[in-house]
Amino acid sequence: MTSFRCVCYTNFLFSIGISDHYQSNFHLEEFAIDICNHFMTTFCQVAYVKAYVQEVPWQRLHEDGVPHIHSFICVPDGIRFCEAEQCRNGPLIVFGGIKDLKLMKTTQSGFEGFYKNEHTTLPERHDRILCGELFCKWSYGECKDFDFNCIWKKIRECILEAFAGPPDCGEYSRSYQKTVNCIQMHVLSRVSQVSSFLLMMFYFNNSECLMHH
Numbered sequence: 001m002t003s004f005r006c007v008c009y010t011n012f013l014f015s016i017g018i019s020d021h022y023q024s025n026f027h028l029e030e031f032a033i034d035i036c037n038h039f040m041t042t043f044c045q046v047a048y049v050k051a052y053v054q055e056v057p058w059q060r061l062h063e064d065g066v067p068h069i070h071s072f073i074c075v076p077d078g079i080r081f082c083e084a085e086q087c088r089n090g091p092l093i094v095f096g097g098i099k100d101l102k103l104m105k106t107t108q109s110g111f112e113g114f115y116k117n118e119h120t121t122l123p124e125r126h127d128r129i130l131c132g133e134l135f136c137k138w139s140y141g142e143c144k145d146f147d148f149n150c151i152w153k154k155i156r157e158c159i160l161e162a163f164a165g166p167p168d169c170g171e172y173s174r175s176y177q178k179t180v181n182c183i184q185m186h187v188l189s190r191v192s193q194v195s196s197f198l199l200m201m202f203y204f205n206n207s208e209c210l211m212h213h
């Protein structure tokens with residue numbers, strides 16, 4: 001079961017929160033678009049609307065294979081979210097995203113070939129653990145008749161493929177910057193509906209954060 005949180009901001013009076021909205025066939029992007037349309041068409045005073053919706057992935061608890069009657073555990077393995085925003089007389093812009101996606105590869109990762117000068121103390125590494133948390137957000141092009149669920153799944157698949165490489169042999173990463181770039185290229189080449197793609201990787205080894213646009 002998945003529940004959803006929705007927050008809507010406008011320039012005028014309204015700031016609504018709809019939390020824990022339980023529905024198995026709930027469509028995040030469509031709901032965010034509906035919320036934008038609702039505020040824009042109902043109130044002429046509203047100049048700007050932004051609706052943010054995110055899933056909360058609950059899984060029913062099991063004890064010795066028996067599903068618990070009422071208790072759940074939240075197991076996030078990449079949280080899906082979306083945003084829809086619109087200025088009056090402007091286009092409706094829809095974003096999709098994944099946050100809190102924690103990934104690790106235990107080998108086939110290094111950091112080498114980087115620029116060095118007299119201040120460089122960091123040695124090159126050819127085998128290390130690469131572990132980080134990903135945040136990504138993308139915008140959709142003009143058409144809004146997309147199958148958002150299908151696109152979201154495809155993007156998640158692309159991210160995992162590009163991070164890990166083939167299951168039987170993996171793929172060497174010479175830096176996490178390179179891995180981030182490979183993920184971006186893979187998504188943009190495979191998912192035509194995406195018009196821009198932001199990816200941030202919070203690198204656990206030394207708490208660095210790099211942002212790539």
Ligand SMILES: O=c1[nH]c(=O)c2[nH]c(=O)[nH]c2[nH]1
Nearest residue numbers: 110111122174175176177206
């Ligand atoms: O993949 C890496 N990129 C860096 O920029 C960096 N900097 C660092 O200390 N380790 C790493 N690893």
